[in-house]
Amino acid sequence: xxIQHQTSDVQAAAPARAAFYNDxxxxxxxxxVVVCGAVLALIGYLVSNALDNLARQNIAxxxxxxxxxxxxxxxxxxxxxxxxxxxxxxxxxxxxNTIKVAVAGIIFATIIGVIVGVxxxxxxxxxxRFATVYIESLRNVPLxxxxxxxxxxxxxxxxxxxxxxxxxxxxxxxxxxxxVPLPHDIGFVFPLIGLALAIAGSAWxxxxxxxIHDATGETPNTILPVLIMLLVFPVLGxxxxxxxxxxxxxxxxxxxxxxxxxxxxxxxALWLGLTLYTASFIAEIVRSGIxxxxxxQWEAAGALGLRRSQILRFVVLPQALRVIIPPTTSQYxxxxxxxxxxxxxxxxxxxxxxxxxxxxxxxxxxGIAIIMAxxxxxxxxxxxxxxxxxxxxxxxxx
Amino acid sequence: MTERTVQxxxxxxxxxxxxxxxxxxxxxxxFSTWLNSLMTLGALYVLVTTIPGLFQWAFIDAIWGDNPPExxxxxxxxxxxxxxxxxxxxxFGVYPWEEHWRPLLAMIIFLTLIFGSxxxxxxxxxxxxxLIWVVGLVMVGVxxxxxxxxxxxxxxxQWGGLPLTLFLATFGAVLSFPLAILLALGRRSExxxxxxxxxxxxxxxxxxxxxxxxxxxSVMFPLFLPTGVSIDKLLRAVVGLIxxxxxxxxxxxxxxxxxxxxxxxxxADAMGLSYWQKMGKVILPQALRITIPPMVNGFIGGxxxxxxxxxxxxxxxxxxxxxxxxxxxxxxxxxxxxxxxxLIYFCFCFFMSRYSQWLERDLAKGQNY
Numbered sequence: 001x002x003i004q005h006q007t008s009d010v011q012a013a014a015p016a017r018a019a020f021y022n023d024x025x026x027x028x029x030x031x032x033v034v035v036c037g038a039v040l041a042l043i044g045y046l047v048s049n050a051l052d053n054l055a056r057q058n059i060a061x062x063x064x065x066x067x068x069x070x071x072x073x074x075x076x077x078x079x080x081x082x083x084x085x086x087x088x089x090x091x092x093x094x095x096x097n098t099i100k101v102a103v104a105g106i107i108f109a110t111i112i113g114v115i116v117g118v119x120x121x122x123x124x125x126x127x128x129r130f131a132t133v134y135i136e137s138l139r140n141v142p143l144x145x146x147x148x149x150x151x152x153x154x155x156x157x158x159x160x161x162x163x164x165x166x167x168x169x170x171x172x173x174x175x176x177x178x179x180v181p182l183p184h185d186i187g188f189v190f191p192l193i194g195l196a197l198a199i200a201g202s203a204w205x206x207x208x209x210x211x212i213h214d215a216t217g218e219t220p221n222t223i224l225p226v227l228i229m230l231l232v233f234p235v236l237g238x239x240x241x242x243x244x245x246x247x248x249x250x251x252x253x254x255x256x257x258x259x260x261x262x263x264x265x266x267x268x269a270l271w272l273g274l275t276l277y278t279a280s281f282i283a284e285i286v287r288s289g290i291x292x293x294x295x296x297q298w299e300a301a302g303a304l305g306l307r308r309s310q311i312l313r314f315v316v317l318p319q320a321l322r323v324i325i326p327p328t329t330s331q332y333x334x335x336x337x338x339x340x341x342x343x344x345x346x347x348x349x350x351x352x353x354x355x356x357x358x359x360x361x362x363x364x365x366x367g368i369a370i371i372m373a374x375x376x377x378x379x380x381x382x383x384x385x386x387x388x389x390x391x392x393x394x395x396x397x398x
Numbered sequence: 399m400t401e402r403t404v405q406x407x408x409x410x411x412x413x414x415x416x417x418x419x420x421x422x423x424x425x426x427x428x429f430s431t432w433l434n435s436l437m438t439l440g441a442l443y444v445l446v447t448t449i450p451g452l453f454q455w456a457f458i459d460a461i462w463g464d465n466p467p468e469x470x471x472x473x474x475x476x477x478x479x480x481x482x483x484x485x486x487x488x489x490f491g492v493y494p495w496e497e498h499w500r501p502l503l504a505m506i507i508f509l510t511l512i513f514g515s516x517x518x519x520x521x522x523x524x525x526x527x528x529l530i531w532v533v534g535l536v537m538v539g540v541x542x543x544x545x546x547x548x549x550x551x552x553x554x555x556q557w558g559g560l561p562l563t564l565f566l567a568t569f570g571a572v573l574s575f576p577l578a579i580l581l582a583l584g585r586r587s588e589x590x591x592x593x594x595x596x597x598x599x600x601x602x603x604x605x606x607x608x609x610x611x612x613x614x615x616s617v618m619f620p621l622f623l624p625t626g627v628s629i630d631k632l633l634r635a636v637v638g639l640i641x642x643x644x645x646x647x648x649x650x651x652x653x654x655x656x657x658x659x660x661x662x663x664x665x666a667d668a669m670g671l672s673y674w675q676k677m678g679k680v681i682l683p684q685a686l687r688i689t690i691p692p693m694v695n696g697f698i699g700g701x702x703x704x705x706x707x708x709x710x711x712x713x714x715x716x717x718x719x720x721x722x723x724x725x726x727x728x729x730x731x732x733x734x735x736x737x738x739x740x741l742i743y744f745c746f747c748f749f750m751s752r753y754s755q756w757l758e759r760d761l762a763k764g765q766n767y
Contacts, residue, residue, distance in 0.1 A: 032591035039595055046622040053621045124434045125427035126441045140747035141740045142702040145716055149736045156732065337607035344709060351609055364617040371610045372602070379605040 050365065059362045066091070072356055074348045076264050087357050094353030095374055101267060101349065102336040102378070105274040109335060110328075112275060113282025118312065120287050131283065138280040144341055146277055151269035151345040158265075161257060170249040172257060177264040179250035179257045194237025198229040205229075266347035270339065278335045282328055289324035290316055321393055329386035333379050340375075350374050467727040480731040481738050484722040488738065491558015491713040497550060501561045504541040507534050508564060516753055518760070554632050558713030560742065562632075566714065567701040570639030571647075577640065578647030583677060585648065586655055596648070603645035608706055611642045616710040635707045643700050650692045654685035690761065694754035698747050705743075715739060 020026055054061055066088040073083050077093040078100060120131035138146070155175045159165065164174035170181035202225075209220045250257040293316045301315040342349035351371055358367030417425070429435040459475025463482060470477035481488075490501050511534045514520055515527060523530070542561070545551035557565075584596030603611070615638030620628060629637075658681055666676035708717035719739040723732045 028589050032589045035595065036591050049624050050618075050621045052625060056625065122437075123427065123430060124437050124441075127437050130441055130444075136748065137744065140698075140702075140744045140751065142705040142716065142743055144705045144708075145736060145740055145743065148716070148720065149733075149740075152732045152736070156730070340607040340609045341706070343609065351607070351613075355613065358613075358617065364621060368610060368614050368618055371613070372606045375607060375610065376602070376605040 057362065061363075061365065063366055065357075065361045065363055065366070068361075070357070070360075072360070074353065075266065075346070076262075076348065087361075090353050090357065091350065091370060094348055094350040097347065097353075098336075098339055098342075098349040098351075098374070099378070101270055101274065101339050101342065101347070104271050105278065105335050105339065106332050108271075108275040109278040109282055109331075112279035114286050116279060116283035117286025117290070120283060121290055123308075135280045135283050138277055139284075143273060143277045143338055144344060147269060147273040147341055147345055150272050151265065154265045154269050161252065164252070164257075167249075172250055172252075174257075175265060176257070177262050177266075177268060180261045180263065181249040182261045183248070188241065190237035190241030191234040192237070194233035194235070194240075195230070198226075198233035201229050201233075202226040264347070266342070266345055269345055270342050270347045274335055274338060277338075278331055281331050281334075285324055285327045285331065286320070289320035292323045293319045318393075322390075325386065325390045325393065329383065329390075332382050332386065336378050336382060337375060340371075467731075470731065476734050477731045478734060480723070480728050480734050484725075484728065484735070485738070487559075488715070488718050488722050488735070489559045491562065491718045492556050493558060494550065494552060494556070497544070497552065500541045500544065500549065500552075501557070501559070504538040505561045505564065507541075508538050508561070508568070510534075512568065554630065557632070559718045560715050562713060563701075563704050563715040566636060566639060566704040566707060566712075567697070569636055570643050570704065571697045571700050573636075574640040574642075574644040574647055577644040578651055579682070581644060581648035582651035582655060585652055600645045600648050603642060604649070608638075608642050608703055609709060612638045612706060612710050614638065615641075631710070632712060635710060635712055639700070639704070639707075642703075643696070646696055646699075647693070650689050650696055651685065653692070654687075654689035655681065657688050658685050687761065691754045691758040694750060694757065698750045698754075701746060701750070702743065715742065 051061075067086055069084050070087045070090040071083050072090070074081055074090060074093055076097070078096040079093065081089060081093050116131045116134055119127050120135065122128045122131070154177075158173060158175040161172075161174045161176050164172040164179070166172035166179075172179040205225055206222055209222050213219055250262070290312075297315055297319065298311060301311040306314065339349055340351040343352040343355060346352070354367045354371050358364055361367075428438045455475050457475075459473060461470050461473055461475065461477050461479050463479060465479040465482075467477075467479070470479060486495070486498055490498050493501055511531055515531075520527070540546060541549075542557060543552060543554070581596050581600060584592050585600060587593050587596070612635065615634045616631070619634050619637070623629065662680055662684065663676070666680040671679065704714055705716040707714050708720070713721070716739060719735045723729055723735045
């Protein structure tokens, strides 16, 4: 009893504990409070300055201006827009334009990037050199310079609308952009339905054949039925739709084209620049991904009698993909963010529209907040999608 | 069936014909399969159709030397007279014409500093490098601003061209480095509030384009400052670049921190080192060593990104190039201007990327993990 009593006494009195200001927990809390306080104080100071300045310049803060008429024209948009529409609608147009060029850029940059990356490892010496020159020359020159170059080339080197190249199948190419015929007839919906059906059918067939392949090892022919479906279904739709032939073709009237659709020179320059630049980075990622697959895999696949194309498709690429996906995701993010350079060549993307809004209304903080919110949302969506895809193809341990 | 007789022959010691030499090399590397041959022929066709034309344009039909723009009219080739006429403007912008030797000398000093710091044998100088840099930068500053030693004062609003691009890139990268380290340490911290602040900052900056940061620097900084205080456009751009590259640098440093084995952290703790001693003396020296090659890659990206400052109206190399052919007489020769500008960027970036590759191999020597 006494001994126990003594021990607990010693514990209770334990002055061996360090002073409270040397306690790691206390210190951690102290430093966090200090840092948070400093950050909050800095933000508070900046905000109070901003409020002062805004008050002096008679600028009302808040997003009320979004309902006012914008009053400026926008060169192109996915949905209809007139200067009398609101700022909100203008900004939505800008957002859709950003998404349009980003999606088009990502698709083509991936295709070109994979081709160039594989070509760089080609046993064909000449092709490999071609790919190297492509990669090195595009990677080492600023994207903005490339955009200016493509835009200047399109605008200066192509003829004016009067002397446009074409028409080839109703297409005209001039320094205003590419004028394309658009289907005019309601009957054209049916070939589109046919095409959609063909794509859905191909996807189904691909999965079915993969299941058969995984179960039995046989490889049913996929490519031929897919090609047939892609050809036959739209034609069937065209027949069902009653052979529609009417197109809204662009026609030269005065100094510009009337009718049809147009892919503007700004869009083409931005899309071309973004695609080629990002493709050079994706190519390097693809190359290093393929090189990360050990030589034994190539040799084993070769020993099974697979051709080079089959080795790439069935053995190497599925393994390389796991290395390739994460850095490619950040390239997609870069492409989306780089599409903001549109402002320099006059393509009305979100930064350009929000910048004009900002200049007209003086709502600097709100304008920048909108730009940042849009890009953060886009970035997070792309990351989420790519993470989902990455998980799907990740190695499943048994 | 005829019997194959094998004649002893002196050529036996040699490999079969057409497997060595030029022909053998071509068979192996260009025509190994029919598909390969097809691709080779396609590539050759592209070369034959483009290279002679390009060569003709760039050299044979080109106009060289000091010629007025009228000479270039109706000439099918390149007009390098444009570059001859405008290269000083492209390189130095609106810096006073008679004083161009100053930015040139400043640039030479600056490049010597950078190249010198890249040479490994000179690393033995250790802390002296910092002193040399300080002395060099003071010289650069004196040359660029002037106002002393009988040199005319030149305001920084008149700086432009290649020196400006180099200064923006270097200061953006160097000054963002301490902030990047702090952010990376904060992100790895066990204190939730500090970690949250650092993660929020890094992800916010990495999620938005550089243009929006530069916009922010140009239109929002003035709003955030107390009334009456204004900061220079160049300084605002540098601050924007620093804030931007710090977030990317932080992720690189974090990669380096994560690559250091746990045992190093634990050993440092066991020695009774404080947090800053542990990081400063044990962890960071190892982590930063690993991060040098990706840092150089980040610097290349930053160097190219400085071209964006033209959007907020600074006369960097790309902007002066564009201004050079705004001159109505030289308007048609934008291709020559862009080629010249692109070559300058290419030389710097290509050299740096080769350096980073060499460094990566060199630092990996003798490393087994």
